[in-house]
Amino acid sequence: KDTAIGVVGLGAMGLGMATTLASNGFAVKGFDLSDSRRNLAAEGGVTPCETLADVFAGTEFIVFSLPTAKDVAAVVEANLEALKGAADRVVIIDTSTSEPDVSRDLAAGLNALGHGFLDAPVSGGPAGAASGKLTMMIGGSDADVARAAPAIDAMSAKALHVGPSGAGNVAKLVNNLLAAAHMVTTGEGLKLALSAGLEPEQALKVLNAASGKSMISDVHFPTWVMNDRFDSGFTMGLMRKDVRLASELAARTGAALPLSVEVARLWAESPLDNADDFTRMGAFRPAANDNR
Numbered sequence: 001k002d003t004a005i006g007v008v009g010l011g012a013m014g015l016g017m018a019t020t021l022a023s024n025g026f027a028v029k030g031f032d033l034s035d036s037r038r039n040l041a042a043e044g045g046v047t048p049c050e051t052l053a054d055v056f057a058g059t060e061f062i063v064f065s066l067p068t069a070k071d072v073a074a075v076v077e078a079n080l081e082a083l084k085g086a087a088d089r090v091v092i093i094d095t096s097t098s099e100p101d102v103s104r105d106l107a108a109g110l111n112a113l114g115h116g117f118l119d120a121p122v123s124g125g126p127a128g129a130a131s132g133k134l135t136m137m138i139g140g141s142d143a144d145v146a147r148a149a150p151a152i153d154a155m156s157a158k159a160l161h162v163g164p165s166g167a168g169n170v171a172k173l174v175n176n177l178l179a180a181a182h183m184v185t186t187g188e189g190l191k192l193a194l195s196a197g198l199e200p201e202q203a204l205k206v207l208n209a210a211s212g213k214s215m216i217s218d219v220h221f222p223t224w225v226m227n228d229r230f231d232s233g234f235t236m237g238l239m240r241k242d243v244r245l246a247s248e249l250a251a252r253t254g255a256a257l258p259l260s261v262e263v264a265r266l267w268a269e270s271p272l273d274n275a276d277d278f279t280r281m282g283a284f285r286p287a288a289n290d291n292r
């Protein structure tokens with residue numbers, strides 16, 4: 001019999017994860033607050049559920065792909081009674097970019113009930129989710145990682161178990177802080193090129209063949225920024241959340257990160273409007289950048 005797995009949150013990332021799991025032979029149940037996302041999942045071979053409780057009922061593994069730590073905690077809380085009474089052990093694989101402290105608390109609470117919780121945030125965007133080629137950074141116990149391995153393997157090309165609960169989200173916040181910084185520094189580098197008479201396209205070619213290269217310069221600039229496209233699949237609100245969480249983590253741990261503070265400010269203040277818009281990476285395009 002196919003292993004039952006639930007996916008809560010069928011957005012840009014969760015939908016691709018759910019359909020990937022379905023095409024890997026899992027019996028996937030999906031839930032989202034939005035009807036249209038549930039309908040899309042049904043088209044991809046996922047059984048849509050009317051309620052959150054239906055996803056949890058009789059399901060061994062539950063994947064979360066929710067916007068914030070608050071949403072993650074709320075979904076666990078809403079199912080707590082059911083989890084207390086569950087006959088079988090449930091492992092929650094939380095792929096949301098969440099907060100290390102929240103992950104630790106949820107894991108401790110669920111472990112005490114005999115259940116597992118992994119913070120397992122991801123990198124690779126909607127395309128990585130839909131192709132099962134995400135990079136996953138995992139915090140949690142060896143036993144839970146081993147149990148969840150078939151689901152983790154289906155969703156990811158690289159799964160790195162980096163430490164105990166919370167460690168996955170620490171790694172993810174570090175990663176996204178760098179991605180946010182690379183957007184700014186790559187934009188500024190190309191702006192310098194332009195101001196000194198070198199075409200940004202030529203400068204970008206050099207960066208990508210030399211030590212200035214990053215995934216942002218290699219993928220994001222050629223695909224989106226240089227084409228003035230915004231539809232990366234990652235919203236402004238989510239990127240702002242990530243840089244804010246990284247800054248808060250730095251403040252709590254006492255790590256002084258002067259450049260990152262400035263990066264967080266630029267993302268928070270960039271002349272952009274709706275948090276639900278896709279990341280307005282065009283704002284970091286050299287010519288569009290002259291007002292800064």
Ligand code: NAD
Binds near residue numbers: 008011013033124
């Ligand atoms: P999204 O906004 O597209 O999807 C989130 C989905 O969760 C929405 O469909 C929403 O309706 C649903 N939802 C919210 N609260 C819910 C609840 N209580 N119950 C059920 N469904 C609920 O966001 P996304 O881009 O898919 O991102 C999800 C998470 O993954 C975020 O934490 C984000 O930071 C992270 N992430 C996103 C990307 C990306 O490129 N989009 C990449 C890596 C990580």
